[in-house]
Amino acid sequence: MTSRLRIAVQSKGRLAEGGMDLLKRCGLRFAYGRDKLHQRAENMPVDLMLVRDDDIPNFVGSGACDYGIVGENVLAEEQASSARARELEIALRLGFAGCTLKLAAPQDGDIRSVEHLAGKAIATSYPGLTARFLKDRGIEAEIVEMRGSVEVAPRLRIADAICDLVSSGATLQANGLKAFETVLRSEAVLIRRRSGRESDSDAIANILMRRAEGVIASAQTKYIMLNAPTDRLDAIRALLPGADAPTIAKVAGREDVVAVHAVCRERVFWETLEALEKEGARAILVLPIEKMLA
Secondary structure (H helix, E strand, O other): OOOOEEEEEEOOOHHHHHHHHHHHHOOOOEEOOOOOOEEEEOOOOEEEEEEOHHHHHHHHHOOOOOEEEEEHHHHHHHHHHOOOHHHEEEEEEOOOOOEEEEEEEEOOOOOOOHHHHOOOEEEEOOHHHHHHHHHHOOOOOEEEEOOOOHHHOOOOOOOOEEEEEEOOOHHHHHOOEEEEEEEEEEOEEEEEEOOOOOHHHHHHHHHHHHHHHHHHHHHOOEEEEEEEEHHHHHHHHHHOOOEOOOEEEEEOOEEEEEEEEEEEOOOOOHHHHHHHHHOOOEEEEEEEOOOOOO
16 A cells, blocks of 8 residues: 655645645645645645644654645744754755744844844744854854744844844845845755655655656756747847757748747746847747646
8 A cells, every 4th residue: 555645834824825826736636625734636646744844854753744834934944953853854845935044133233243242132933944054154142032023123132133034125224234145045945854764755756856846847847838039049049047958940932931839938928028139039928837847
């Protein structure tokens, strides 16, 4: 009998939405019931455990779950303080929920670099990562652990600086803070134990990871169709971002124009379309790709 693959997913929040969306786009269908902790896939031997994000490394590290979808920042913080978590590895980077862990200080203060933190107090929800970062740079400072509202610590004189997650930077600005150093760049990741996994469930995981890679690739890839003058074809091909060799086809009734179809593996900006148009490209279409296997 094939073992069921157990995946730990955040129960609510941005990672929960992104993780569930990814799994559904990988073809999983879930039966929703009254159990808020557990969901069972209808079409594959996969079970989800819906838990707090900071519990996911422990669920995977203990073997209660085979895999987990978690923020890299949560994994790294757990690995900074837990031997069990150091046995975990990133199986796949998932390409969503990006953020950065940054050091920041009051805009009108005298802290402008890591060196200025010597002898200061730093408020953070990531004491392990912050301590390791400072130790690697030979800086001695006091770490004040907080569970929330870290950004108000300097204003309330709880600390001189902070180390906190930053997405847009709006919260820092609203509290009169300015980031001056990046400690960690984070995104959602799929984690697993380095050893001790069941071979049956790992085979299912490999199928899902292959599908996930296709979903991730398709989100970052566009299909471009256009008509190009034959005498400007080389210049137009050079402008197609991250494209493999495009498909070139004849246009009915035209000898001076060809149709160009290309899969572009980089972002396609308006500036790219305008540059293509300037080289003579016409009827330019940019289409999303729903699924993709390289």
